[in-house]
Amino acid sequence: MTETNHLIVFTRYPEVGKTKTRLIPALGAAGAAALQRQMTEFTLKRVEKLAQQQDRLNSPLSVEIRFAGGDRSLMQDWLGSRWSYQPQASGDLGERMRLAFQSAFETGSKHVVTIGIDCPELDSATLAQAFQALQDHDLVLGPATDGGYYLIGLRSLIPELFSGIDWGTDQVFRQTIAVAKAKELAIATLAPLTDVDHPEDLPIWEATQA
Template identity: 60%
Template sequence: MSQHLIVFTRYPVPGTTKTRLIPALGAEAAADLQRQMTEHTLRQVACWQTRPASPSPYRTVDVRFSGGDRSQMEAWLGASWQYTPQGEGDLGDRLQRAFAAAFAAGADQVVAMGIDCPQLTAQQLAQAMQALVDHDLVLGPATDGGYYLLGLRRPCPEVFQEIAWSTAKVLQQTLAIAQGQNLRVATLAPLSDIDYPEDLPTWYAARDRLESAKTKTLSVIIPALNEAATLPSVLQEVQSGDVVEVIVVDGGSQDDTLAIARQQGAITLQSAPGRARQMNQGARLATGDLLLFLHADTHLPTQFDAEIRRMLSDPTIAAGAFTLAIDAPGAALRWVERGVSWRSRRGLPYGDQGLFLRAETFRQVGGFPDLPLLEDVALVRRLRSLGRIAIAPQSVLTSGRRWQRLGVVRTTVLNQVIVLGYLAGISPDRLARWYRGRGRPKSN
């Protein structure tokens, strides 16, 4: 596997670079900012180059420059990088040439980026490359309507053509072209470019940020299929917590699920349908120390992030989940909640309770088994050999739609028969066929 990273930058000559910042900083300081941001970016690139991966890829970097010559670039940034002049034309022309050269040289995955986004880290560069394993195009949306990163796994010059560069239309035009080309698209978390004086606080915060070893980072992974109605409020609650990223993995929605996830700043991936498959794909891309798998119709309690960190700080706990509350009235559903509580406290919570665990533990057990159903039960049973399965006292609130659709008694009996059949050794594929045949509301 060959991964190629293209970095676009400019030699810092005062008066020719960061010109939109000159009124606020002056020509010399604006050029110095260009210098600092390029060096900051290349430090992250160097970290990405040495970041371990399995299987180990062959990684190359090409610094595409303007405003100087190769000897000046080497004198500034050192001789360890490959330097290539950007050449003539608009940004689309220059990007198209750079990608064509990389693919012609044998690269399997090619990502291009600028130096204007100081929040971009080595982890996110690795995310972009990982996304290209099963997506044709990866985009890092910029908050100004453009993108800070674009990656391809095969040549597609169309994504650089007929684009209104340096406008707020760039991202949407690129997504529209990708749709027309039938490309499978992944989007990373939105980040801010440093283009105008009002953007400078973002640079100062990134420059002065100290890495904290005390706080474990948390990634939230949401498998979704036609969840446009519930997803906006679920994402809003998730993003109120201290999370490093929210990853929505879509299984082929026919509604606005993907558009909503992108609009609200989630990382988006596209997958074949299947909850286990979707969650595993999200976990492969996640950078957090801790993982929370959340159904798209399940609402989290306040301070969920603090509770997850608190519980997983106990080394005897292998994984955890929240107490379940069902978002529907009725005495029968309150009995269901009591039954779920009894089962959960005996070490068998289900996925609709929000399963959370350490990322290293998830990898150790091999992730979710690729089953058509009961992937959560299978994972939890594996995890019990590694430690306790703890239940948080706070409740998640999950949709009552499946109980309302089939009836409380029928839904409960179906669920128990499926679980007992699985524990008795009946094939999950056979159980899934049986469940699909009986898990439909009766017609009048």
């Protein structure tokens, strides 16, 4: 049976006033929504590059966009018909990720990686490294410099990784590692990268656009 690599991209429809709200003081509501749009499109270009480089992966790559806000029609009008679109579940971030992983494994995926669109330093090589790590690790994490993580990958559903975590704090990575060690998982970590969440992070985005 062919092993299937599956990438889940979490994003939000770029509705003014409801996206990148922590950047509204610096960019304004319309500017923050525009950045959400631009960062999503930028991330998907990196994903497209990975999909075109199958030699980096040991099996084909499928991609799913899990969206909040808007609807399937709006998402498809925006980003095109090549992607699979699913609305994010209700609940906190952990519950939404758990259900996304569960769905992927239930439909036959073997190596599943989830990312957001907030990390412009995340390139196709790092994505490929994450899938390669799942060949012989149970869990792969990409630590973010704010104490969270920009990427998580699994080869089976481990629900405990998504509950009891203080989402949105600088404890997320540390708490997730603690759960993984308690379950004696084989853990791989990627290079630390910076999410663009606050005004002081904007130079990271600007540097990738130069």
